[in-house]
Amino acid sequence: MPDAVAAARVAARALVESVLAPQADRPADAGVLAAIAAERRRLGLWGVTVPAEAGGRGWSWPQQAALQEECHRVPAGVWTGQALAAGEPPAPLYGAAAGVRERYLRPCLDGRRTAVQVWGADHGGIQGVWVRPARGGVVLRGHLEGVPAYAAADLVLLVLPRPEGGGLDAYLCDRDLAGFDAGPAGETMGRMRLVDLTYQDCFVPEGRVLRDCDLPARRWRANRQAAVLAAGALGAALASLEQGIAYARRRVTFGRPIGDRQAIQWMVADGAREVYGAQVLVARAAEGGGSSAEALDEAVRAKVYATEAACRILDRVIQIHGAYGYSRDLPFEGLWRELAAYRFLEGRNDELLAALAPATVSGLQL
Secondary structure, three states, X not given: OOHHHHHHHHHHHHXXXXXXXXXXXXXXXXXXXXXXXXXXXXXXXXXXXXXXXXXXXXXXHHHHHHXXXXXXXXXXXXXXXXXXXXXXXXXXXXXXXXXXXHHHHHHHHHOXXXXXXXXXXXXXXXXXXXXXXXXXXEEEEEEEEEEEOHHHOOEEEEEEEOOOOXXXXXXXXXXXXXXXXXXXXXXXXXXXXXXEEXXXXXXXXXXXXXXXXXXXXXXXXXXXXXXXXXXXXXXXXXXXXXXXXXXXXHOEEOOEEHHHOHHHHHHHHHHHHHHHHHHHHHHHHHHHOOOOHHXXXXXXXXXXXXXXXXXXXXXXXXHHXXXXXXXXXXXXXXXXXXXXXXXXXXXXXXXXXXXXXXXXXXXXXX
């Protein structure tokens, strides 16, 4: 393990021990989020995704993956995932004009704002947002349903294909933009909240349009897929499997530990196999860092495999614990509900596989 990655793990474990593990099952209220933010700053875990030249710490993808994996090893690292998104604004802001960086990037790095990147044309069905050029800017019209509300973000970078073709542009939409409405947040089976974004003839002035952001927007999405969702799912699955193994060793029925029984052994072996597969794919994707088309595909593979495997592993761990595993006295049923959302964040897994399949088949990328 490179020294920088090892150091990232050490810092992440310190964050876990100081503020995440003690939270247990407490709701992520404002006080909890503030405590996590303060500890992240103290440990140098703030702005890790942002390049140094843009005012951040400029961590590599392997370092970021190590941070997320370690934090997700405790339930509060999953419950309060929004707290780890604060201070990490989307990549299209990094290379924006000085005035835009001062107005939007700097407040995010200071912790005064939270920004999310949203893709405006791939949320399924017939919904989407359309762009119409207008004098001095563009007009947006459309509707997106079920967009994750990370920490009730007050700034949305809406990424859409340019009307005249040739790439992607991003539109800076905050609460003061006429015709733009976000919310209210809807309940889900887990703790995540979803919002509907509506653009009703919403005029976005040219100063809020980030042109030619194809590469940073795609790399940012790949970063979320590999270094956050895949790595986070891996951490939660690995910690849960370890607890399942420990329980199988100490739980005795009919005079024998249940771990001596083949049915339990197969569950554990399957879980270990899938953890190893996720570790390999996350490592490959992180090392690629979204530096090429193949590296972007690696991020998709890691995200799909790790998030699906994590849900299967959680299901087995619940079965190993029996009825007790289904209870809320243990974290596994809650983790399963939270990780189920990882399968559609930053692209639904079925859609991602459908997009990846043609290149894989034609290029035999095996």
